[in-house]
Every structure is written in structure tokens, then in C-alpha cells.
Amino acid sequence: MKLDEVRRILEAEVVSGNYEGSVEAQAGCGADLLSDVLAFTHTGTLLLTGLVNPQVLVTAEVAGIVAVVFVRGKRPPAETVRQAEERNVPLLSTHYTMFEACGRLYAAGLVGCDRRSPPPRHVTSAWM
Amino acid sequence: MAEGAATGLGRLQELTYELRVEQVMSSQVITVTPEDTMQYVKDLLRQHRISGTPVISASDGRLVGIVSVEDVIKAADSGSMRERVGRKMSSPVITVDAKEPLAEAIKKFARHKFGRLPVVDRGQLVGILTPGDIIARLLVTLERRYREEVARTAPHRVFEELSSDDTHLILRYLVEARDFTRAGDAATRLRRGLVLLGLDQEVVRRATVAAYEAEMNIVIHSVGGKLTGELRPERILIRATDDGPGIPDVERALEPGFTTAPDWIRELGFGAGMGLNNIRNCADEFRIESQVGVGTCVEAVLYLAPSEGSQVEG
Numbered sequence: 001m002k003l004d005e006v007r008r009i010l011e012a013e014v015v016s017g018n019y020e021g022s023v024e025a026q027a028g029c030g031a032d033l034l035s036d037v038l039a040f041t042h043t044g045t046l047l048l049t050g051l052v053n054p055q056v057l058v059t060a061e062v063a064g065i066v067a068v069v070f071v072r073g074k075r076p077p078a079e080t081v082r083q084a085e086e087r088n089v090p091l092l093s094t095h096y097t098m099f100e101a102c103g104r105l106y107a108a109g110l111v112g113c114d115r116r117s118p119p120p121r122h123v124t125s126a127w128m
Numbered sequence: 129m130a131e132g133a134a135t136g137l138g139r140l141q142e143l144t145y146e147l148r149v150e151q152v153m154s155s156q157v158i159t160v161t162p163e164d165t166m167q168y169v170k171d172l173l174r175q176h177r178i179s180g181t182p183v184i185s186a187s188d189g190r191l192v193g194i195v196s197v198e199d200v201i202k203a204a205d206s207g208s209m210r211e212r213v214g215r216k217m218s219s220p221v222i223t224v225d226a227k228e229p230l231a232e233a234i235k236k237f238a239r240h241k242f243g244r245l246p247v248v249d250r251g252q253l254v255g256i257l258t259p260g261d262i263i264a265r266l267l268v269t270l271e272r273r274y275r276e277e278v279a280r281t282a283p284h285r286v287f288e289e290l291s292s293d294d295t296h297l298i299l300r301y302l303v304e305a306r307d308f309t310r311a312g313d314a315a316t317r318l319r320r321g322l323v324l325l326g327l328d329q330e331v332v333r334r335a336t337v338a339a340y341e342a343e344m345n346i347v348i349h350s351v352g353g354k355l356t357g358e359l360r361p362e363r364i365l366i367r368a369t370d371d372g373p374g375i376p377d378v379e380r381a382l383e384p385g386f387t388t389a390p391d392w393i394r395e396l397g398f399g400a401g402m403g404l405n406n407i408r409n410c411a412d413e414f415r416i417e418s419q420v421g422v423g424t425c426v427e428a429v430l431y432l433a434p435s436e437g438s439q440v441e442g
Contacts, residue, residue: 017265018272019151034397038337039406043329051397058312059397062319062340064333075156087316088272 001025001110003067003090006046009104010094012069016081019090025066028110030102034059040113041065048101052076057083065089071098141231143269149233150226152265153247153255160195161186162214166203169195169213182246182253183217191246191253193217223248224257230265233257278324297325297359303343303368305352308396314355315340321357322364331430334410335364338428341403342368348393349373350424366411366428374420382408382416 004021006012026044031037032051041047043064049056052074060068068084070076073095076084084091094101106112159182160169172181180196195217203209203216222240224233226249233245237259247255299321301314319336327335339355346353346368353370375381382404389399404426408414411428418424 013155014150015155017152017261018268021151032397033400033402035341035400035402035406038341039402039409043333049397053396055308055312055396055398058316058340062312062315062333062336064329085268088268 001046001105001108003046003092005108006067006069006105006110007092009108010069010092010096010101012092012094014090015070015076015093016084016089016091018085018088019067019092023066023090025110027113028102028105029113030071030098032098037065038063042113045113046105046110048098048105050074050098052080054080054083056080057087057089060084060089061087067092069094069101071096071101140266140270143266144231144234145229147230147265147269148226149224149228149230149247149257150249150255152230152233152261153226153257154261155255157182157246157253157256159184159253160213162192162212162217164213165210166195166200166213166216167209170200170204170209173197173200179243182221182256183213183219184253189252191221191223191248191251193219194221194244194246196243221246225249226254230262234262237262295361299357299359301343301355303346303353303355303370305350306347308347311344311347312340314343318355318357322359325359327364328433331364331432335366335428335430338407338410338430339366339368341406342366342426342428344398345403345424345426346370348389348399353423361432363412363432364430366407366430368426369423371423372421374422375418375424376420378416378418381418 002021003023003025006025025046027042028046028048029037029041030048032049034055037047037059041063044066046067046069047060047065048069048071050071052070056068057080067090070093073093075093076091081091096104158172158176158178160172162183163186173179180194182191183193183195185192195213199216203211222236222245224236224245224247226247236245244256244258246253247257299318301317303314304310315336318339319332322332322335339357343355350370351372353368356367358365380386384405385401387399387401393399407426407428412431413429415427
């Protein structure tokens with residue numbers, strides 16, 4: 001799923017200067033626990049989180065996260081945005097809650113990180 | 129590659145047509161209404177350290193004008209700081225469309241010598257663009273493309289090309305205890321090195337996840353230590369050593385969910401007792417040794433698949 005589509009579905013706002021809408025997200029992950037992000041994501045995963053501290057971006061770069069979406073309309077502090085740009089991980093902010101944001105993306109065909117679970121029926125997964 | 133892209137200037141120009149205004153603008157816009165006073169504008173500009181702001185109609189959110197620091201100075205000179213913005217602002221406003229290529233905005237800046245341009249999408253104000261935004265964005269993008277190009281042309285299979293009887297490359301990083309502003313620096317720098325060496329993406333990912341978790345452990349729990357990445361043609365060894373205090377019960381520390389991290393670490397999204405498990409899961413071999421009063425050593429080994437056509441002696 002292209003980031004432009006993520007942005008449209010989540011009515012999200014771009015909050016960093018390094019956004020490119022044509023970049024593909026291979027899968028999605030919703031987490032507020034950074035160790036879980038490190039444990040369960042793959043390269044090219046879109047991360048949805050309620051955490052806005054700069055450590056999220058270190059985690060994102062290390063885990064090969066393609067973009068970070070802050071949920072519940074959270075705005076990142078300036079240092080987080082700076083790190084996002086330095087590490088080339090674009091940031092989005094959506095007014096939806098974690099549950100609703102994840103649900104909308106999943107319903108639109110973005111698969112989860114667990115390769116064993118089948119994607120929604122009408123969708124062809126990048127992992128299959 | 130398109131012709132003309134060979135020169136830096138050509139590349140820059142191409143980029144200004146590739147990028148759309150909305151990708152460069154700042155979407156957090158501070159605005160005023162025509163009913164605000166010039167005094168209010170002055171305070172606002174000072175508070176946010178900006179040199180101008182769009183004027184938005186309070187009733188329908190339409191962009192009706194723009195007011196700059198020059199207007200404020202003029203108002204101060206003529207003693208009319210109590211007057212309404214609506215009477216002092218510049219109107220109509222030159223705007224730029226969010227979907228337009230950046231090049232169009234650059235032309236408008238060159239033509240009108242403005243310090244900022246309001247960005248509109250279907251008549252609504254969606255952002256503001258300054259020459260500084262443009263320069264920053266171009267630099268960031270050029271740097272990223274340069275890095276990508278370096279990575280593409282990196283000395284792939286460097287180990288097979290270096291001839292010796294025993295090749296190993298050591299990357300060592302010092303990790304300070306409780307320095308949270310720099311936590312993750314070592315893993316990040318290690319990762320960039322591994323990418324530069326052209327190693328497989330998934331191996332790089334597993335190696336840096338292990339390195340990062342180990343680095344966080346040093347930052348959170350120890351008095352300081354070192355993170356080492358040791359590369360050989362057939363494997364990467366990640367080693368994290370610290371100078372204490374040591375783990376009293378290693379078996380227990382390895383249990384998923386066991387943690388001694390304080391609450392404020394957990395608020396950062398860490399300290400859930402998954403770190404050592406994550407390291408173990410990323411590794412093909414995992415070792416941990418710890419002695420109370422001396423320190424801890426964690427080692428993770430990842431095997432490298434020999435690249436096609438190469439012959440790595442085991």
C-alpha cells in the first residue's frame with residue numbers, strides 16, 4: 001500500500017519534511033512497546049504508535065520501518081521530527097485511535113506482520 | 129538516468145519538478161483573523177519567531193490576506209498598533225497550490241521576493257512555504273539520494289574481494305550509561321556500516337535489532353560499556369560488554385517479561401523484559417555471561433549466506 005493511500009485512508013497529516021507518497025508499505029504494525037516493534041516487524045513495515053519520543057525513530061531505522069503514523073492526533077516534539085528527517089523515516093499524524101487506524105488500514109488490504117495469518121479475503125498479500 | 133541529471137544543477141532542477149509543494153511545506157500554520165490587533169500579531173510573531181502569518185476569515189476559514197513583520201513595523205511607526213489586522217494586511221494574497229511542483233513556488237519567490245507563500249488546496253489554507261523550507265528539503269533529499277547511490281555502488285561482497293588468510297572487520301562503539309539522548313547511536317552507526325558493506329537487508333536488520341537491544345540494556349542497566357560488531361566472511365558477531373553491576377540470576381533475566389527497568393524507561397516504550405529474548409531470536413548463536421560486581425557479556429552470532437558464485441571456506 002502506497003503512503004499516499006495510507007494518508008488518504010487515515011485522513012492523516014504529514015508532519016515531517018521527508019514524505020514521499022509513492023513509497024510502499026509492505027505490512028502494518030500497531031504498537032506502543034518498542035521491543036515488540038523490534039521483535040515482530042519486517043523491513044518495509046508501517047508503524048502506528050502513540051509514542052512520540054525520539055527513541056521511536058531510532059527503533060524505526062533499526063527495524064527498517066518505512067513510515068511512522070502517530071495516532072489520536074498526537075504531534076511529535078521538534079526533536080522527534082528532526083530525527084525522522086535525519087533517519088529518513090517520514091511521519092504522519094492521524095486523528096483516529098490506534099484501534100480504528102489499524103482497522104481501517106487492514107480493511108483496505110494492508111496485512112499484519114505475522115506472515116502466518118491470512119490477509120482479508122479480497123486482498124493479495126505481499127507475503128503470500 | 130535522464131540526460132542532464134549528470135550535473136548537480138540538473139539534478140537539483142529535476143528535483144524541483146519532482147517534488148510537490150505539499151511535500152515541502154510546513155503544515156502547522158499559525159494564523160490570525162482580520163479582527164485581531166496589530167499588537168497581537170507582533171506578540172505572535174515574536175513568540176513563534178516567524179516573520180509573517182496568513183490572515184484567515186473567522187467565519188468561513190477563507191484566506192483573506194497576509195500580514196508580515198514589515199506591516200507590524202509600519203503600524204508601530206504610525207502609532208496604530210491597536211488597529212485591526214484587516215486594515216493593515218496585504219490583500220489579495222499570492223498563493224501556491226499544494227499539488228503544484230516545487231519549481232512553480234520557486235518562480236513565485238523569485239518574481240515577488242516574498243518571505244513566505246501560503247499554500248492552498250481547493251481554496252483552503254493547508255500550509256505555508258518559506259525559502260528555508262525549500263532549501264532544507266532539497267538538501268535532505270539530495271543527501272538521501274546520495275546515500276542510496278553510495279549504498280548501490282558499495283563494495284558488495286567486500287570480504288570475497290579482500291584477500292587474506294583471516295579477514296575480520298571490527299566496528300566498536302562506546303556506550304554511555306543512562307545517556308538517553310544518544311541511546312541507539314551505536315546500533316544506528318553499526319547499521320549504516322553494514323548497509324554500506326552491501327550485506328543482505330534481513331541480516332542487517334537482525335544484526336542491528338540485536339545490537340540495539342543490547343545497547344539499550346547497557347544504557348538502562350549498566351555503568352557503561354562497549355558494543356562491538358565483528359565481521360567475518362561467514363558471520364557477524366555482535367558483542368555487548370559492560371563493566372557492571374552484573375546480573376544476579378541470568379536464567380531469570382532471560383525469562384520473557386522479567387524486568388527490573390524503572391517506570392520511566394517503560395514510558396519510553398522499553399523495559400518490558402523482552403530485550404534479551406529479542407537478541408536471542410535474532411541470532412543463530414546466543415551466549416550470555418554475567419558476574420555480579422564484574423559485568424555482563426552478551427554475544428549474538430548471525431551466519432551470512434555466501435553470495436552467489438562465491439566460495440567461502442568454512
